[in-house]
Amino acid sequence: MNRRITVLPEEVASKIAAGEVIERPSSIVKELLENALDAGATDITIELRSGGKELIRIVDNGAGIAPGDVPLAFERHATSKILTVEDLYDVKSFGFRGEALPSIAAVCRVEMSTRRRGDVAGTRIAVENGRILENEAVGCPEGTSIAVSRIFDSLPVRKKFLRQDATEQGHCLDIIVRVLLPHGAVRAKVLTASKTLLEIPRTGNLYERIVLLLGSDLRNHLVSVAENSPAVSLSGFVSRPDFTRSSTRNMFFYINGRYVRNVLLSQAVMGAYRNLLEARKYPACALFIELSPETIDVNVHPAKLEVRFRRPQDVRELLQRSLSGALSGVRPASQATQGGAAAPGRSGVYEALRRYSLSAGIAARQPMTTATRPMEDVPDFSPGQDGLFPSMEGGKEQVSFASLDYLGQIEGTYLVFSAPGVMILLDQHAAHERILYERLKQSTGGNLEVQSLLIPEILEMNPRDFNLLIASRDMLQEAGMEVEAFGENTAVVKSVPALVAHTDVKALVGEILDGIADSGIPRDEKRNRILIGLACRGAIKANQALTADEVRQLCRDLDSIPFASNCPHGRPVFIELPAVAIERMFKRT
Ligand code: ADP
Ligand code: MG
Numbered sequence: 001m002n003r004r005i006t007v008l009p010e011e012v013a014s015k016i017a018a019g020e021v022i023e024r025p026s027s028i029v030k031e032l033l034e035n036a037l038d039a040g041a042t043d044i045t046i047e048l049r050s051g052g053k054e055l056i057r058i059v060d061n062g063a064g065i066a067p068g069d070v071p072l073a074f075e076r077h078a079t080s081k082i083l084t085v086e087d088l089y090d091v092k093s094f095g096f097r098g099e100a101l102p103s104i105a106a107v108c109r110v111e112m113s114t115r116r117r118g119d120v121a122g123t124r125i126a127v128e129n130g131r132i133l134e135n136e137a138v139g140c141p142e143g144t145s146i147a148v149s150r151i152f153d154s155l156p157v158r159k160k161f162l163r164q165d166a167t168e169q170g171h172c173l174d175i176i177v178r179v180l181l182p183h184g185a186v187r188a189k190v191l192t193a194s195k196t197l198l199e200i201p202r203t204g205n206l207y208e209r210i211v212l213l214l215g216s217d218l219r220n221h222l223v224s225v226a227e228n229s230p231a232v233s234l235s236g237f238v239s240r241p242d243f244t245r246s247s248t249r250n251m252f253f254y255i256n257g258r259y260v261r262n263v264l265l266s267q268a269v270m271g272a273y274r275n276l277l278e279a280r281k282y283p284a285c286a287l288f289i290e291l292s293p294e295t296i297d298v299n300v301h302p303a304k305l306e307v308r309f310r311r312p313q314d315v316r317e318l319l320q321r322s323l324s325g326a327l328s329g330v331r332p333a334s335q336a337t338q339g340g341a342a343a344p345g346r347s348g349v350y351e352a353l354r355r356y357s358l359s360a361g362i363a364a365r366q367p368m369t370t371a372t373r374p375m376e377d378v379p380d381f382s383p384g385q386d387g388l389f390p391s392m393e394g395g396k397e398q399v400s401f402a403s404l405d406y407l408g409q410i411e412g413t414y415l416v417f418s419a420p421g422v423m424i425l426l427d428q429h430a431a432h433e434r435i436l437y438e439r440l441k442q443s444t445g446g447n448l449e450v451q452s453l454l455i456p457e458i459l460e461m462n463p464r465d466f467n468l469l470i471a472s473r474d475m476l477q478e479a480g481m482e483v484e485a486f487g488e489n490t491a492v493v494k495s496v497p498a499l500v501a502h503t504d505v506k507a508l509v510g511e512i513l514d515g516i517a518d519s520g521i522p523r524d525e526k527r528n529r530i531l532i533g534l535a536c537r538g539a540i541k542a543n544q545a546l547t548a549d550e551v552r553q554l555c556r557d558l559d560s561i562p563f564a565s566n567c568p569h570g571r572p573v574f575i576e577l578p579a580v581a582i583e584r585m586f587k588r589t
Contacts, residue, residue: 014130018103020302024162025052026171027303028104028148033179034094036060044188051168053151061143064116070123071132076102089294094258106130109150113140129154177213178252178259182288184209210237210286214250218284223330227322231314234322236287240330241276241566250284260307268316272323276563278570328562331398332424332576401555413542415551423577429542430567431558436499437535437568438561450480451501457493458486459506465513466491472516479530500538508537532568
């Protein structure tokens with residue numbers, strides 16, 4: 001190791017740089033796809049052999065490259081997208097580092113044919129291990145076709161780390177879906193040597209594209225969000241709390257059209273679902289955040305998958321506020337009015353999209369390379385200043401609980417209702433639990449009605465529970481429970497919140513202590529768990545007969561609170577069985 005310092009030869013330096021940008025075949029796919037979008041392509045074909053390990057070919061109908069520029073495109077830090085450092089803070093294209101093509105060509109063989117619209121001839125170039133092998137004028141279609149082969153042949157270590165074809169292909173499909181999701185004006189096809197893997201049609205309906213790409217089981221489980229603040233605008237869809245997944249893989253975030261991973265954003269989303277989801281369950285979402293380019297730094301990650309916000313707090317607050325608003329209003333949906341239901345042609349979402357003028361958004365996303373991004377009659381989804389779906393909120397109709405027709409109770413636990421096109425089952429305990437929790441939450445720290453116990457309840461406890469109870473006295477007091485020590489390992493409860501006054505006090509205390517026993521739980525969460533414990537014990541039980549009047553009151557109460565879709569533990573309050581599903585069971589459709 002005792003060598004003198006030497007500047008690394010260009011070939012070594014470029015392989016090291018390539019290693020950062022090109023981790024696996026899907027990284028190549030991402031870079032090429034983004035180049036095609038930057039070139040204004042509306043038709044893209046992607047071919048993968050052996051999961052992208054053997055060959056990746058991407059053909060686009062974009063702007064093409066001028067003959068003289070073709071060899072330059074393979075030089076490091078050569079780009080048509082920025083010129084000055086200031087431009088870095090106003091990047092509207094996907095690319096700007098001028099690193100992708102040279103990086104790919106440093107560790108693979110790249111063959112490209114390209115022709116600008118209107119040019120009589122195109123150019124064909126072959127580059128391998130950073131060296132240009134061929135560069136000639138040819139006849140070829142307008143647009144650009146790039147074939148990448150001999151992937152990582154010159155980096156055997158990295159080649160060894162590649163997984164099975166199916167795994168690599170999965171990574172490629174994943175990135176294709178993520179990058180293309182918001183670009184409704186782009187049609188794409190993904191092929192292998194023997195079959196078509198994915199066909200993405202052009203669409204003016206973002207809802208339809210999300211359902212197509214993220215799974216049709218999401219249909220009817222999405223709520224739209226749209227919110228603007230002076231600095232940030234947000235639009236998109238989040239899943240209703242009745243649709244959950246076991247990983248965060250279905251959370252998609254876009255900043256100014258660019259797919260990004262961002263902990264702040266996923267935390268903000270999870271914050272909005274707090275007390276709506278069971279433990280280790282995650283929502284699906286596709287959220288589009290638009291802010292002015294100078295308020296973010298996109299140059300923090302070699303593959304540009306991460307961004308930094310200048311004012312992260314603004315973004316977090318906007319996200320949490322608007323998602324909470326959307327989720328708080330989730331009610332059973334009459335199938336006749338639900339957005340994106342069986343007849344998407346007439347859905348609110350579709351209508352809203354048709355009415356929405358997208359010109360502002362398209363102008364904002366113009367790639368700098370080309371002055372012409374074809375204005376298709378199919379709109380791009382790039383949100384304009386008014387957000388993506390400005391007219392959608394008005395179209396969002398769901399139905400109230402009180403308006404449902406009550407049919408009866410089954411198993412002493414589930415209330416059965418009907419509404420146009422749908423049958424609804426309501427869990428009476430989960431429903432009442434949510435009502436009590438929301439009421440307690442609204443009234444703690446001020447106007448909470450407290451019931452003093454005529455005969456204070458004396459509890460003999462084990463030392464651990466006793467100490468926990470006494471240590472939590474102030475938090476319990478805020479929640480309406482007055483507790484005092486009453487001798488060794490004995491406590492006395494003098495009052496409880498009036499809302500749960502009828503409940504067995506010993507059971508209430510036991511439930512609360514179970515919730516807050518873990519010393520690692522932060523104080524705020526302990527306060528929350530005290531309310532959950534009170535609501536859980538205070539709520540109507542399963543196996544309890546209810547009169548029709550009681551059911552009506554329960555429905556009115558549900559209508560009066562936010563977040564009525566799930567109990568505070570995250571379990572659903574109601575389940576919808578659409579008439580079409582019933583018809584299917586009877587084999588009528
Ligand atoms: P960057 O995208 O950061 O500019 P790249 O290395 O990915 O850097 O590409 C270099 C240049 O090659 C781009 O700036 C663009 O001018 C041109 N280019 C690459 N791919 C395409 C394409 N599919 N269509 C048109 N031009 C392209
Ligand atoms: Mg690029």
